[in-house]
Amino acid sequence: MKKDLNDYIYELEKLINIANQNKDKYTFQDPAYEIMDEIEELSNSFDFVEPILLLIERSPDIDFGGPGPFGTFLEKFYRNGYEEMLIKSLQRGSKKYTIFLLERLCNDETNPNRKEYSSLLNSLKN
Template sequence: MNRIDLINQLAAISQSDDIIELTAALIDSLSSSSPGVEMLDPILRFMESHPDWDFGLPGPLVHFVEKFYRRGYEEELLKSVQRRPTAHTAWMLNRIINGEKDAITKAKLIGVMQNASQNPSIDSATLERINHFLSLHQQ
């Protein structure tokens, strides 16, 4: 599967009510094609386009993108959160923050979360979630 196929299949999924099952099937198909980090951007943009959707906890899309942890995932997620934070991508960023051992890197990630709270495209649910995460990291 190439990037265009992925984008087209994500667009088709957006017309359905069964997001988790369809994204699971898509990720199974995608995983069999030896995908690279270039596939993360379309997935994250898809999540940005549907900020109110339940993608699962964490869900097939997150399981897939997290396979690229320490191999480009963090950078792609930060770009997404800076473009258009959603409740789900903020939660994903918080997972990275929680796992980060380096204090300087952790502080930078928290800074990205703080900046996301000021993003003009942010919705109230995302802002509430970000503020909750920030309050946990201030303790």
């Protein structure tokens, strides 16, 4: 049976819940890398960017890694729409991990929106 977007998100949510219960980030991170590899192989992998950001928003207490399976996946779409979706996520409600992802955007000195991202980052830290 072929999996769809909701199937993958459900699998990731289950891993997050297990990691929260066990207080062990690796029960999420290790298997999540495998799931994210599967998603990357899909022709519609960009469609997962926003649902993953929403999943992060719903799960602020988990250590997703640095950058971890989600960050590694999301950053593959850098300069292809990921940044705009990250900003929208931050506007809905910043989380420790989404702020971390924004910091990574600010580190790119060639990014034409770096000043805007840095300004947003400073406002979130205050």
